[in-house]
Amino acid sequence: MRRFLSILSATVFSAAFSASLLPGAARAGEASVPVLVPLTGFLSLEGTSQRNGAVLALKDAPAGVAVRSEVIDTGTSPEAAVTALERAAGGKVTAVAASMLGTQMLAMLPLAQDYGIPLVTVSGTASITEQGNPWVFRFFPGDAVTKEAHARYVAEELGKKRPAVIYQTTAYGQSGKAHLEQAFKKLGVEPVFEEGVDPAAKDLLPVLTKALAAKPDVLVLHLHSGPTALFIRQAAANGVAVPIVAGSAMHQPSTAALLEPAELKGVCAETAASPISGGSPEVEAFTAAYRAAFNAEPDAFALGQYDGIRMVLAAVQAGAGTAEAVRKALSAGTHQGLAMTYRSDGKGNMAHSAVIVCYDGASRVPAIAKRYDNVTGVVTGMAK
Amino acid sequence: MRNGVRKLWALAPTLTLPRFAGEGIGVAVLVAYALLYASPYGLRVLTVAGVYALAAIGFQIVFGLGGALSLAHGAFFGIGAYATGILGSQWGLGFAATFPVSLLVPLLLALLVGLPVLRLESHYFALATLGIAQVVHLLAVNSPGLTGGANGLPGVPGIVLFGWAVPRGLPLAAAVWGFVALGGLVAWRLARGHWGRALTLVRDDPLAAGTLGLDVGGLRLAAFALSAVYAGAAGALAVHTQRVVSPEVLEFPVMVSVLTIAVVGGRGRVAGAILGAVLLLHLPEWFRFLERSYLIVYGVALLATIVLAPHGLTGLLDRLFPSRPAPLPEPAAPPETAIPTGPLLRVEGLTKGFGGVRAVDGVSLTLEAATITGLIGPNGSGKTTLVNLISGLETPDGGRVMMGNSDMAGQRPDRIARAGIARTFQAVSLPEGANVLAAVAAARLERDGSIALAEAHALWALERLGAADLAAKPCAGLPAALRRRVELARALARQPAVLLLDEPAAGLTDGEKAELAGHLRAIAATGTALLVVEHDMGFLLPLAGHVLCLDQGRPLYEGPPEGVRSDPAVVAAYLGEGV
Structure with missing residues (x-):
């Protein structure tokens, strides 16, 4: 309705x-x-x-x-x-x-x-x-910006060194995965698991199980809206304690609406902005x-x-x-x-900032946990 | 609903048009629209419609004519697209090099996968071809080094013809529709010729097609491969029009679009592919202003089309504006084939089991020229299985089927048919969409050089059985007796040395049986050896010169017909105790 x-x-x-x-x-x-x-x-x-x-x-x-x-x-x-x-x-x-x-x-x-x-x-x-x-x-923000923020939050703020990266087998997913790889490499972090998931997949428990078998200290998602919600629900249902830092699809209110607030507890996501926050x-x-x-x-x-x-x-x-x-x-x-x-950076990339939002488990409205402004340094007069 | 549609049909006016008048009007309207009215946007939609028309023409060959629901057609479209995309954007090759490769790669893949999957029956074939499409899609998405992955490859050059880079708009639309015209003409000629007729019979009744000398497997493979060439060409043109190739060209919506175009336009018709593509590509554009709701209107429009025109738009147009029927040919006797005297067919120790059941167990018989042999036995005694073994529809476990010095046991039905064996079926099978003349002419496709000649010979066969007046009638709706006669004419048109008839008198009146007996005696008199499976002893025993009785797959009696009623074993097993 x-x-x-x-x-x-x-x-x-x-x-x-x-x-x-x-x-x-x-x-x-x-x-x-x-x-x-x-x-x-x-x-x-x-x-x-x-x-x-x-x-x-x-x-x-x-x-x-x-x-x-x-x-x-x-x-x-x-x-x-x-x-x-x-x-x-x-x-x-x-x-x-x-x-x-x-x-x-x-x-x-x-x-x-x-x-x-x-x-x-x-x-x-x-x-x-x-x-x-x-x-x-x-x-x-392009993947060069958001994935740097994504990786930096995982490595610098959470201090995680063994990410498992689960991405979508679409243009969005492959592009994000490539930039995540680069960003983690710059930070000296080596993913312990990487796997692409078809957007039509109806059960993500197999990939979750495989990822956990690699003993990661954080699950890094770069999935579309529906698969993101499905993955987080299945992780919550199986009592997965490893923290999840998702891609921008998670910040969408329509994604959060697919989940119970309790299922979102501790989940973070990168995004350009979160207007509802x-x-x-x-x-x-x-x-x-x-x-x-x-x-x-x-x-x-x-x-x-x-x-x-x-x-x-x-x-x-x-x-x-x-x-x-x-x-x-x-x-x-x-x-x-x-x-x-x-x-513009000269190529048409106009956005150079990203934020990390996190859910407290009590509501579907996330709070901004960290801002990464002017990541590329293109915007003059603004600190990186 | 069906009755309502029928009433609408009945109310529809009928205006008889010269042949191809409708197609001519359609082409004129399309050209006038492109030249005089269409905006760049209109030309763009028309160009895309041309791409899909070409793909749908190919699909009409494999699905419409061949009856094989190939869900790999979208994959072949995508492979053609990727061949052009990769070679054009990554290797810098031009249209002259990329286009042939875009035809060749789908062709080779179709030949490779066609051999195993074409053996599968209907829905299993559809599932197998869907699997092929899925594998190709996964490969494209997961091979970013070659295909650009999910992002695809931008920068595909446009079409260059004889050194001229075809610009967007009218020239590009003209180029694409030029390919559609060429492809359509080739497909139309194929469909109306030997090959198309043969393929149609394979679609309608593959068993009968094989026994009429047609290589069912070869025809299906050729249709599958040719359709892949069309799909590849369409895919290449699609990439040239959108200048980027991405996995969307391999996704199921492409396949669904082509299938919908074929069904809405009219199955098996080149004009249907074109009409369907033009309509289906324009329909969503007309309702675009409805934002996302246009899909509802689009769906309703499609549903209405399918309900009101169950045979597609071309079928509807045929109904409203029927073409003048083609005149019947003059009957002509086919060249005489010399039938040798003496034994024509020797069956030696033939055996066939289905699981634990021995359906045919060591049966031997000889069919002499110009004789009629009766084959009797209770239900399940192995009579039809024996006929199937001889005609190649079943493969024997052991034994020989000798035609002259050649052992035909286990050979393909078409090879056995070409050796001179023809047959009819217990349940008469005629192509419902064809008229009687076309149905009988199918028997001559393998031998005659043209459709006209095949039809002249077919009319000769019908005349021999006193059925020439049926020639122009549709097979659908013929009464049982006439259907049996048409099927007999079709077998007769093969000019067989050996004719196997499976219960030819079933369902006939006494008068019709007497007439049939007369025809069979006349056929035998020309030298043909007949094997007649029959339960009606009153019909068979006066007709046959020799009788073989089977019981549980084994010969029970062999000898003159007079001995049948007096043989205690036959009486016990077949005629019943105390008879």
């Missing part, structure tokens, strides 16, 4: 939102920002967060900026994403809120370059900003607005996409009247977002 209400709220809000964007409003600038995200398929939860974040940012457009937008489901295939981009490109486009799925982004990049459309995404897949394409902007009046206001609009809890993807679209709109408000002007503004500017300060 809760999920139904959430979908209903989102749909009603989207309709109201579209109606509010009819031409005729007074404007200093005009922005057309299609939202092309996965609303169906295995990434529908995350994609819906992404959609909601973008829609909320467009609804809260700065004064004098009129926005036009439509939401198109990209599913999970690269082909559908390219088709959606081609469809969106039929009109004058300022920027696109683009899918968080790495393979879809890789497919959309050449077309975005051909059409000259900035893609604003929260995809964590490292390779999307390694193609030399100047039209991609990632408002979510609060931290500032602005973040709390965002969370309240999000809940009111969508009858759902916001996560880091929603906040990242919100911040990204807000930066686009700020550029338009500042006079960027074309997609090229917006691209330049995103490439060269600095934006103080709700989650962090954003600035």
Whole structure:
């Protein structure tokens, strides 16, 4: 019922939102920002967060900026994403809120370059900003940032030296696993166990058992939402005492909703941000607005996409009247977002901070345990 | 629901069109849309529809014509995609090199895996091919060094034809649809020719196909391999259109899309593949504005299509706008085949057991030219098993089946059929979707150079049995007596030296039996040796010159028909005590 209400709220809000964007409003600038995200398929939860974040940012457009937008489901295939981009490109486009799925982004990049459309995404897949394409902007810390925070928390804060790494056999999982390996290596830590898990796996007890047989001192997860919840539930049911530090999927309220608070006790996770954990009046206001609009809890993807679209709109408000002007503004500017300060590293990586959140076993709202700001040192004037 | 659909059918107007008028109109509409109306987005969707049309055309060969539900088709699509992706993005090779490789790799894999899996029956075959697809997907995901892993490989170059880099939009759509046209034409010619007819018979009745001289295994393997080539070509074009290859091309949704296209478009039809692909790729786009709810509308639309058009869209169009039927050919007698005199078939000590049961136990018999031999015995005595052993549908445990100097025991049915043995079945089996002429012409596919010639010879066979007027009628719905006659005509069209008939008089009236007896005597008079399995002694004993009676797989009596009723062992075992 809760999920139904959430979908209903989102749909009603989207309709109201579209109606509010009819031409005729007074404007200093005009922005057309299609939202092309996965609303169906295995990434529908995350994609819906992404959609909601973008829609909320467009609804809260700065004064004098009129926005036009439509939401198109990209599913999970690269082909559908390219088709959606081609469809969106039929009109004058300022920027696109683009899918968080790495393979879809890789497919959309050449077309975005051909059409000259900035893609604003929260995809964590490292390779999307390694193609030399100047039209991609990632408002979510890449694996180079989050996995360094992940590994540093495990090694420096928890003092663990024998991690077992369990990752997903998807682009997200393989990219994260590769960066975890590098980060652990830099810290002088050698994982005692590494195994990939298919996202369709219905029982993770076998991999948990194998991991425990390697006698790890910490379980490091890099799984999607559903598998993360399943793994933690099975670990709790089997009385596993080894601490768990999960990937960003764990911080999502929709993941925590799949578990009892007691099952979450002691579990930590890396993420870009945790809006439901609060931290500032602005973040709390965002969370309240999000809940009111969508009858759902916001996560880091929603906040990242919100911040990204807000930066686009700020550029338009500042006079960027074309997609090229917006691209330049995103490439060269600095934006103080709700989650962090954003600035491009020259490749389109805008986010350089991550946090570690932990659950106390009493509620599904985690507390921020550690911040890792400006991990890459890109944001000038901010300490690493 | 079914009745409602039938009523709708009945109300539908019927307008007879010249042949291929519908296809011509469809092509004209498609070209006009692409040239005059389609936006870049429209052309993109059309291009992707072309990719899926090509994949579905290939699937029509293995599934539509061959009847094999190959769930590896999506894997072959993905393998073609990866061949192009790896060679194009990692090795820097161009379209001229990558495209042939994308056809060749799926072909070789299909030949390799086809040999074992094509032996499996229906759902086991589907499961085995699904397993192949899963293995290929796992390999792609877990071999990042070669495939880029789950991220895939970006930077795949576009299509380059004769030094011209085909740009996105209309040129790319035209290039893809050019391949669709070429592939469609090849598939259409194959489907309408010998090969397609033979494959259809293999789909409808593989046992009968084998006994009509068709190499069932070879045909299935060829269909499987050819479909893989089409899938590989489609996969290569898919990668060129999206410029990245990732494991999604190997995932089950690709397979489901192709299967849905084939079913919605019309099973076995090239036009169905194209129509289905165009519709199914555009349908979700039309409802995209509904965000995630479009899937519900899409599902309802698909369901409605399947309910209202159970034979696919092409079947619906055929019903609404039937083509003028092709005229019947002039009957023509096939070239005479010299049937030798004397013994044509010698069965020596044939044995067959099923578990602990000896179904045939040391049976010997000789069939002389121009004679009719009756084979009788109680139910379960081994009569049909003996016919199956002789015709190759069962492999004997021991003994010999001599045709001249050749031992045919254990040979494939098609080889035995080519040696001159034809048969009919206890339960008449005719392809329900075909008309009588096509069903009988199937017997000539292995021998005649063209479909027209095969049909002319088939009409000759029908005429011999006084059934030429049935030629244009569909096999489905024929009464039992006529079905038996059509099946006999099909066996006769083989011009067999030896004809094995399994209960040919079952279900016939006395008048029909008398007519059948006359036909069998006429066939025997041409030199053919007949073995007739029958329970009806009133029909068989006056007809046969020689009778063999089996009981529990063993010969009980062999001799003239007059001796059957007086042999105490036969009376006890078969006719019953006290008769």
